[in-house]
Amino acid sequence: MDKNKAIVVFSGGQDSTTCLFWALEKFDSVEAVTFAYGQRHASEIEAAKEIASDLNVRHHILDMSLLNQLAPSALTRDEEIVQKEGELPSTFVPGRNLMFLSFASVLAHQSGAKHIVTGVCETDFSGYPDCRDAFVKSLNVSVNLSMDKDFVFHTPLMWLDKKETWELADQLNRFEYVRNHTITCYNGVKGDGCGECPACKLRLKGMNEYLNEKEGIR
Numbered sequence: 001m002d003k004n005k006a007i008v009v010f011s012g013g014q015d016s017t018t019c020l021f022w023a024l025e026k027f028d029s030v031e032a033v034t035f036a037y038g039q040r041h042a043s044e045i046e047a048a049k050e051i052a053s054d055l056n057v058r059h060h061i062l063d064m065s066l067l068n069q070l071a072p073s074a075l076t077r078d079e080e081i082v083q084k085e086g087e088l089p090s091t092f093v094p095g096r097n098l099m100f101l102s103f104a105s106v107l108a109h110q111s112g113a114k115h116i117v118t119g120v121c122e123t124d125f126s127g128y129p130d131c132r133d134a135f136v137k138s139l140n141v142s143v144n145l146s147m148d149k150d151f152v153f154h155t156p157l158m159w160l161d162k163k164e165t166w167e168l169a170d171q172l173n174r175f176e177y178v179r180n181h182t183i184t185c186y187n188g189v190k191g192d193g194c195g196e197c198p199a200c201k202l203r204l205k206g207m208n209e210y211l212n213e214k215e216g217i218r
Protein backbone atom coordinates (compact mmCIF):
# COMPACT_ATOMS: atom_id res chain seq x y z
CA MET A 1 0.00 0.00 0.00
CA ASP A 2 1.40 3.38 -1.02
CA LYS A 3 1.22 5.77 1.95
CA ASN A 4 1.67 8.73 -0.36
CA LYS A 5 -0.96 7.87 -2.91
CA ALA A 6 -4.55 9.15 -2.94
CA ILE A 7 -7.72 8.63 -4.93
CA VAL A 8 -9.96 11.71 -5.14
CA VAL A 9 -13.69 11.34 -5.74
CA PHE A 10 -14.04 13.94 -8.43
CA SER A 11 -17.11 15.42 -10.14
CA GLY A 12 -15.61 18.48 -11.80
CA GLY A 13 -17.44 20.79 -9.39
CA GLN A 14 -16.04 23.45 -7.08
CA ASP A 15 -15.80 21.21 -4.02
CA SER A 16 -14.14 18.16 -5.52
CA THR A 17 -11.81 20.28 -7.66
CA THR A 18 -10.67 22.12 -4.53
CA CYS A 19 -10.14 18.71 -2.92
CA LEU A 20 -8.09 17.62 -5.92
CA PHE A 21 -5.79 20.64 -5.51
CA TRP A 22 -5.62 19.95 -1.77
CA ALA A 23 -4.62 16.32 -2.43
CA LEU A 24 -1.98 17.36 -4.98
CA GLU A 25 -0.34 19.48 -2.27
CA LYS A 26 -0.50 16.73 0.31
CA PHE A 27 0.31 13.49 -1.54
CA ASP A 28 3.03 12.48 -3.99
CA SER A 29 0.70 10.57 -6.24
CA VAL A 30 -2.94 11.44 -6.94
CA GLU A 31 -5.57 9.90 -9.20
CA ALA A 32 -9.14 11.06 -9.73
CA VAL A 33 -12.29 9.02 -10.15
CA THR A 34 -15.52 10.31 -11.68
CA PHE A 35 -18.73 8.33 -11.52
CA ALA A 36 -21.04 8.54 -14.50
CA TYR A 37 -24.58 7.93 -13.27
CA GLY A 38 -26.65 9.78 -15.82
CA GLN A 39 -26.03 13.28 -14.51
CA ARG A 40 -28.36 15.76 -16.12
CA HIS A 41 -25.54 17.29 -18.07
CA ALA A 42 -22.75 15.55 -19.92
CA SER A 43 -20.90 18.88 -19.55
CA GLU A 44 -20.08 17.94 -15.94
CA ILE A 45 -18.13 14.89 -17.05
CA GLU A 46 -16.48 16.90 -19.83
CA ALA A 47 -15.38 19.53 -17.28
CA ALA A 48 -13.98 16.77 -15.05
CA LYS A 49 -12.02 15.35 -18.00
CA GLU A 50 -10.60 18.74 -18.91
CA ILE A 51 -9.53 19.54 -15.35
CA ALA A 52 -7.86 16.15 -14.85
CA SER A 53 -6.02 16.60 -18.13
CA ASP A 54 -4.97 20.20 -17.22
CA LEU A 55 -3.55 18.94 -13.93
CA ASN A 56 -1.95 15.89 -15.46
CA VAL A 57 -3.88 13.60 -13.12
CA ARG A 58 -4.79 10.06 -14.11
CA HIS A 59 -8.56 10.05 -14.46
CA HIS A 60 -10.85 7.05 -14.09
CA ILE A 61 -14.43 7.37 -15.29
CA LEU A 62 -16.61 4.58 -13.95
CA ASP A 63 -20.09 3.71 -15.11
CA MET A 64 -22.54 3.90 -12.22
CA SER A 65 -25.72 4.05 -14.26
CA LEU A 66 -27.25 1.43 -11.98
CA LEU A 67 -27.61 4.21 -9.42
CA ASN A 68 -29.91 6.01 -11.80
CA GLN A 69 -31.78 2.79 -12.56
CA LEU A 70 -32.38 2.21 -8.86
CA ALA A 71 -32.87 5.72 -7.57
CA PRO A 72 -33.96 8.37 -10.05
CA SER A 73 -33.68 11.89 -8.65
CA ALA A 74 -33.80 15.44 -9.92
CA LEU A 75 -30.06 15.21 -10.51
CA THR A 76 -30.49 12.46 -13.07
CA ARG A 77 -33.93 13.14 -14.52
CA ASP A 78 -35.39 16.24 -15.99
CA GLU A 79 -37.43 16.94 -12.88
CA GLU A 80 -37.89 20.19 -11.10
CA ILE A 81 -35.50 20.78 -8.21
CA VAL A 82 -37.59 21.31 -5.11
CA GLN A 83 -37.13 21.19 -1.38
CA LYS A 84 -40.19 20.86 0.81
CA GLU A 85 -40.06 21.89 4.42
CA GLY A 86 -38.62 19.09 6.57
CA GLU A 87 -37.81 16.86 3.59
CA LEU A 88 -34.64 16.10 1.68
CA PRO A 89 -34.35 18.03 -1.59
CA SER A 90 -35.30 16.26 -4.82
CA THR A 91 -31.61 16.29 -5.76
CA PHE A 92 -30.86 13.65 -3.12
CA VAL A 93 -29.65 10.40 -4.68
CA PRO A 94 -30.04 7.68 -2.04
CA GLY A 95 -26.88 5.65 -1.55
CA ARG A 96 -24.72 7.88 -3.74
CA ASN A 97 -21.84 8.54 -1.38
CA LEU A 98 -22.08 5.01 0.00
CA MET A 99 -21.52 3.69 -3.54
CA PHE A 100 -18.96 6.31 -4.56
CA LEU A 101 -16.75 5.85 -1.52
CA SER A 102 -17.07 2.07 -1.68
CA PHE A 103 -16.08 1.93 -5.35
CA ALA A 104 -13.32 4.50 -4.84
CA SER A 105 -12.00 2.13 -2.15
CA VAL A 106 -12.05 -0.80 -4.57
CA LEU A 107 -10.08 1.35 -6.99
CA ALA A 108 -7.67 2.33 -4.20
CA HIS A 109 -7.26 -1.36 -3.41
CA GLN A 110 -6.37 -2.07 -7.04
CA SER A 111 -4.01 0.86 -7.42
CA GLY A 112 -2.40 0.49 -4.01
CA ALA A 113 -3.49 3.90 -2.69
CA LYS A 114 -3.89 4.33 1.05
CA HIS A 115 -5.91 7.55 0.96
CA ILE A 116 -9.37 8.38 -0.34
CA VAL A 117 -10.44 12.02 -0.55
CA THR A 118 -14.00 13.26 -0.84
CA GLY A 119 -15.48 16.76 -0.87
CA VAL A 120 -18.57 15.93 1.19
CA CYS A 121 -19.50 18.60 3.68
CA GLU A 122 -21.81 18.60 6.67
CA THR A 123 -22.01 22.37 6.98
CA ASP A 124 -24.03 23.48 4.00
CA PHE A 125 -27.70 23.63 3.09
CA SER A 126 -28.69 20.25 1.82
CA GLY A 127 -28.82 17.99 4.86
CA TYR A 128 -27.91 14.93 2.81
CA PRO A 129 -27.45 12.13 5.37
CA ASP A 130 -24.54 10.60 3.47
CA CYS A 131 -22.54 13.83 3.74
CA ARG A 132 -22.38 13.57 7.52
CA ASP A 133 -19.06 13.07 9.24
CA ALA A 134 -20.40 10.12 11.26
CA PHE A 135 -21.41 8.34 8.06
CA VAL A 136 -18.03 8.82 6.37
CA LYS A 137 -16.18 7.65 9.47
CA SER A 138 -18.39 4.60 9.86
CA LEU A 139 -17.99 3.67 6.19
CA ASN A 140 -14.21 4.03 6.52
CA VAL A 141 -14.31 1.42 9.28
CA SER A 142 -16.62 -0.88 7.28
CA VAL A 143 -14.54 -0.64 4.11
CA ASN A 144 -11.36 -1.40 6.05
CA LEU A 145 -13.01 -4.44 7.62
CA SER A 146 -14.37 -5.60 4.28
CA MET A 147 -10.97 -5.49 2.54
CA ASP A 148 -8.67 -6.00 5.53
CA LYS A 149 -6.89 -2.73 4.74
CA ASP A 150 -6.21 0.51 6.56
CA PHE A 151 -7.47 3.11 4.14
CA VAL A 152 -7.82 6.65 5.43
CA PHE A 153 -10.81 8.67 4.24
CA HIS A 154 -10.16 12.42 4.08
CA THR A 155 -12.86 15.09 4.08
CA PRO A 156 -11.06 18.43 3.88
CA LEU A 157 -14.31 20.37 3.41
CA MET A 158 -16.39 18.64 6.10
CA TRP A 159 -16.63 21.63 8.44
CA LEU A 160 -16.18 24.45 5.93
CA ASP A 161 -18.97 26.61 4.58
CA LYS A 162 -18.90 27.79 0.96
CA LYS A 163 -17.04 30.97 1.85
CA GLU A 164 -14.32 28.93 3.55
CA THR A 165 -14.14 26.51 0.62
CA TRP A 166 -13.35 29.49 -1.63
CA GLU A 167 -10.80 30.60 0.91
CA LEU A 168 -9.15 27.17 0.77
CA ALA A 169 -8.98 27.34 -3.04
CA ASP A 170 -7.33 30.76 -2.70
CA GLN A 171 -4.85 29.46 -0.12
CA LEU A 172 -3.94 26.78 -2.65
CA ASN A 173 -3.49 29.60 -5.21
CA ARG A 174 -6.29 28.15 -7.33
CA PHE A 175 -9.16 30.55 -6.78
CA GLU A 176 -9.40 31.72 -10.39
CA TYR A 177 -8.96 28.23 -11.77
CA VAL A 178 -11.73 26.82 -9.58
CA ARG A 179 -13.96 29.78 -10.38
CA ASN A 180 -13.60 29.44 -14.16
CA HIS A 181 -13.17 25.74 -14.87
CA THR A 182 -15.58 23.94 -12.56
CA ILE A 183 -19.31 23.21 -12.90
CA THR A 184 -21.53 23.35 -9.83
CA CYS A 185 -24.67 24.57 -11.61
CA TYR A 186 -27.69 22.25 -11.84
CA ASN A 187 -28.23 23.64 -15.34
CA GLY A 188 -24.77 22.60 -16.45
CA VAL A 189 -23.34 26.11 -16.94
CA LYS A 190 -19.60 26.33 -16.28
CA GLY A 191 -17.89 28.89 -14.03
CA ASP A 192 -20.26 31.35 -12.35
CA GLY A 193 -23.14 29.27 -13.74
CA CYS A 194 -26.77 30.20 -14.45
CA GLY A 195 -26.97 32.20 -11.23
CA GLU A 196 -30.53 31.01 -10.63
CA CYS A 197 -30.44 27.41 -9.40
CA PRO A 198 -29.88 26.55 -5.69
CA ALA A 199 -26.31 25.33 -6.36
CA CYS A 200 -25.36 28.55 -8.16
CA LYS A 201 -26.93 30.74 -5.48
CA LEU A 202 -25.01 28.96 -2.74
CA ARG A 203 -21.75 29.06 -4.67
CA LEU A 204 -22.06 32.75 -5.59
CA LYS A 205 -23.11 33.76 -2.09
CA GLY A 206 -20.05 32.05 -0.62
CA MET A 207 -17.77 33.53 -3.25
CA ASN A 208 -19.04 37.07 -2.73
CA GLU A 209 -18.74 36.69 1.05
CA TYR A 210 -15.17 35.56 0.62
CA LEU A 211 -14.26 38.33 -1.83
CA ASN A 212 -15.85 41.00 0.39
CA GLU A 213 -13.99 39.71 3.41
CA LYS A 214 -10.72 39.66 1.51
CA GLU A 215 -11.35 43.20 0.27
CA GLY A 216 -12.00 44.24 3.88
CA ILE A 217 -8.69 42.78 5.07
CA ARG A 218 -6.67 44.70 2.50
Ligand SMILES: [Zn+2]
Nearest residue numbers: 185194197200
Ligand atom coordinates in the same frame (compact mmCIF):
# COMPACT_ATOMS: atom_id res chain seq x y z
ZN1 LIG B 1 -27.10 27.23 -11.91
